[in-house]
Every structure is written in structure tokens, then in C-alpha cells.
Amino acid sequence: MNLDLSEQVVLGIFAHPDDESIAAGGLLAWTAALGARVVVLSLTHGEQGGSIDPDAPAGSFALGELRSRELEAAGEALGLHDIRLLTHPDGMLPWVNAATLEQDVRRVIEEIRARVVVTFDEDGLYWHPDHVATHERVTTAVAAMGADAPALYYASTPAGAMRAVMNMALDRTEPGAQPPRTILGVDNPDAFGSLAPNPTHVLDTSEFARRKYKALRCHRSQQRTCALPHISEEDTPRLLGIEHYRLAPLGTLRATFLDRLRLTHSR
Ligand SMILES: [Zn+2]
Numbered sequence: 371m372n373l374d375l376s377e378q379v380v381l382g383i384f385a386h387p388d389d390e391s392i393a394a395g396g397l398l399a400w401t402a403a404l405g406a407r408v409v410v411l412s413l414t415h416g417e418q419g420g421s422i423d424p425d426a427p428a429g430s431f432a433l434g435e436l437r438s439r440e441l442e443a444a445g446e447a448l449g450l451h452d453i454r455l456l457t458h459p460d461g462m463l464p465w466v467n468a469a470t471l472e473q474d475v476r477r478v479i480e481e482i483r484a485r486v487v488v489t490f491d492e493d494g495l496y497w498h499p500d501h502v503a504t505h506e507r508v509t510t511a512v513a514a515m516g517a518d519a520p521a522l523y524y525a526s527t528p529a530g531a532m533r534a535v536m537n538m539a540l541d542r543t544e545p546g547a548q549p550p551r552t553i554l555g556v557d558n559p560d561a562f563g564s565l566a567p568n569p570t571h572v573l574d575t576s577e578f579a580r581r582k583y584k585a586l587r588c589h590r591s592q593q594r595t596c597a598l599p600h601i602s603e604e605d606t607p608r609l610l611g612i613e614h615y616r617l618a619p620l621g622t623l624r625a626t627f628l629d630r631l632r633l634t635h636s637r
Pocket of ligand 1: 385
């Protein structure tokens, strides 16, 4: 697609390292490849996430540091221009002062002059409380910007997509080997997207699925029992290529370049 996005600034706002890749990796890589300045803001270092490293156990500062390096590597794979990593406590975002989080979000939007913001939809991909809180704080922060607000899009996972990843991974597990049990630490692949609101923008990002997969694989600390390492790269356009976005029903509705990227118009 010959779309020049060199005037565009896209900001993805998520809770933990790895969310950017699983929620929106295709779109972030695509828009970066089309020339947009693409930045990811992670509200936590994800220090409570799973761990494969005995020197960086869950809950440790060391795991937060490890995950920040994994995010840097994923950012390179996606072609991101910058990563902002805050130190809010992983697992506690619903209880962090809401005004503080909203200010943090607004500060970055204003500083980089983001015109398109992407965050979780209200289902938080799979009802993770930190993700749901991020959805709520970003929505409030953007709504408060009035006429200066960027367009806000909510990302969700197509229902069944992570079940297909798990099935493929199980098919590819060698007899006698330990079968995968999770997707990035989530036990139930059907939790992803099962109750997500309908998207307004269904994007075929399959051309960037290999980059998305490469970025996902950078988050190694989260993949001890994960299905993702078991799928093959050739499967990724089909398994990871479709992404769902919903334009936030705020007072900022407007046409953006996402309208030109979309595959179908659901509403
Ligand atoms: Zn997360």
C-alpha cells in the first residue's frame, strides 16, 4: 500500500512489556513501515509476570529490568521509534491513583503530539485487571483533551485466534515432549477476545505477521509454557495476521489513516 504516514505520530499505551506485540504488533509494525513515528508507552515493567530465569524471579526488580530489555528488543523488531516505560506497580494499576495515571498518559500524548492512540478495549484482551484499568485511564485522559484529543482506537483479539495458535502448537509438539499450556502466561486461550466489543476496523496485517512474531518471541521470560515458540513462522500470517480495532466513541470521532488500512467496515 502506497500510503505515506511520515506526518503521523502513533502511540500505543499498554500495561506490560509484551502487550504491545500481542495486542497491536501488526499495526505498529505496519504504520512504522509506512513512515509514521511509532511510540509505545508501558505503564509498568511487568515485574510480576512469569519468569524463566532463576536470577530474575517473579516480583523482583531484576525481572522488571529483564522485561524492559525484552521490550526494547521487541521494539526493534517492530520498528518502533521510542519506548516509554513507567514504574507503576505491576498487578496494581486499578489501585494506582487514577488522576496520576491519566496525567502520565496525557503528558506523553502531548509531548510526542500523538494523533492516533491505541490501547486495550474494555475487555482488556482477556479481562486482565491492569489492562482494563489502562483502557479506562486512557479513555478518560483522551476524553479530557477535548478538541485537542487524538483519535483513540481500542485493540482486541479476534475470538478464536489464540485457540488456533494453541491447536497448531499442540499439533507441532513432538511425542513425549512437554505440551504447551499457556499463551503468554494465560491458561485459557479462549479468554482472548471471547467477549470483546465488535471492531470498527478489521485490519489484515499479515504482511507484518513475521515481524509481530519476532517481537513476541523477544518476550522470552513469558514463554516457559507458552504455545508461541511451538508454531512455525510460516503459520504466522494466518494465525496472527488479523487485528481488531474499535474507534472510541468519544467526541473526537474523525477519519484517520486506519480507514484506508481496513479490510472490512463492521459498523
Ligand atoms: Zn499485559
